Amino acid sequence: MNTTARYNRQIILPEIGEDGQDKLSKAKILVIGAGGLGASILPYLAAAGVGEIGIADDDIIEISNLHRQVIYKSSAVGKYKAEEAKSMISELNPLVKVHAIAEKLSGKNAISLFENYDIIVDATDNIAIKYLINDACLITNKPMVYGSIFRFQGQVSVFNYQNGPTYRCLYPDENTQSANCEDAGVIGITVGIIGMLQANEVIKMILEIGEILSGKILVYNILNNDQQKYDFEKNTDIVIIKEVFEEKYKEVKNQVEEISMNEILNEIDNTEVLFLDVRDEDEVPKINFKNVIQIPLLNLENQIEKLNKNQVIYVFCQSGIRSKIAVELLHKNEFKNAKSVIDGALVFNQILREKV
Structure with missing residues (x-):
């Protein structure tokens, strides 16, 4: 050539x-x-x-x-x-x-x-x-x-x-x-x-x-x-x-437990668990039901007292990346029952609409 x-x-x-x-x-x-x-x-x-x-x-x-x-x-x-x-x-x-x-x-x-x-x-x-x-x-x-x-x-x-x-x-x-x-x-x-x-x-x-x-x-x-x-x-x-x-940079196995949205759909009306939305307030779609709370990731450390350490917390964001970071932060503050939702809000919203 x-x-x-x-x-x-x-x-x-x-x-x-x-x-x-x-x-x-x-x-x-x-x-x-x-x-x-x-x-x-x-x-x-x-x-x-x-x-x-x-x-x-x-x-x-x-x-x-x-x-x-x-x-x-x-x-x-x-x-x-x-x-x-x-x-x-x-x-x-x-x-x-x-x-x-x-x-x-x-x-x-x-x-x-x-x-x-x-x-x-x-x-x-x-x-x-x-x-x-x-x-x-x-x-x-x-x-x-x-x-x-x-x-x-x-x-x-x-x-x-x-x-x-x-x-x-x-x-x-x-x-x-x-x-x-x-x-x-x-x-x-x-x-x-x-x-x-x-x-x-x-x-x-x-x-x-x-x-x-x-x-x-x-x-x-x-x-x-x-x-x-x-x-x-x-x-x-x-x-x-x-x-x-x-x-x-040594790998820590299973540091963040992840879970899919489909696995926890039956928890939406369960007031004993909390869905934590760590997206910014201007992000869409809006996810609203009685056991969801929104605290942007950047504010989470300063507002962590709003959360109950003994409660099961499912953390979600837009794509599943910030939720893992949030769970790592929660684990460091002894929130042992926090889990990251693999699916983001877009998938969550679609699942909720199909459920209705």
Whole structure:
């Protein structure tokens, strides 16, 4: 296959040339997450001729993903994202070696996985996972290309580049909560733009050209096209060593008990149990019956006295992510009978309407 013909339009750029293309072909990039950001990052890295790409994602494709995760077809609903993304890349550029890693990133596998790659790309929408990626990058001395979305705004930065500032330098408070795309809403264009900006940082690092977003965070708003960069400094007091990492991220089995909504429908009229809605007050659909109470997750710790430690509490949110965080908080405060509802309010509302 004529590789020069495939990459000719970028090889003729003086900043790239044959030497630059050779660097791209030897690069090994791991993308964590094959959702909206990943769906934008992956095709551009593959098309540019990055030699080896790992895709780590244990999620399956849902129909609600398709408006922004544009590399997937409707016929792929129900299949693993990592496998489908691999198939897409192989068709786009068969010269690229692709690894589909259909497993959840954890403290158990992160370090051994990261050691096989040059650059780690964060394409997730989960804050806890972002701290895990950051810390594993520090242990393995890998740069982390960060991207994040909130509605019509996105952020991009590069952490731990040549011993530069890290995610913890910018966001030291690990207990900060933020809604993901499923809860807050998102338009595909936002993740598309931010994902391409992340891919751009990867390419610049491989080619050793341009100015890397190290010690800087780029904030882009698609509604008014505002684009701003802010500087931040490295906090030299932050030190992550392997022993601390392993202790922090060791897996705790069955820490949060989960239950499906169908299993507890008969409890709706039972005043001895409580349904706790931890969504924000402006979120819809509204779920109203006599034994439901709403306390937004951000307010839960300050209003925890409203709850009875001896009562069975079923916690739900929009998608089942914040409810797990809420249950962890309740467990820490000795609420032993709190359980996270797997299904979110949308499913709950549909079940209730069908019941009526």
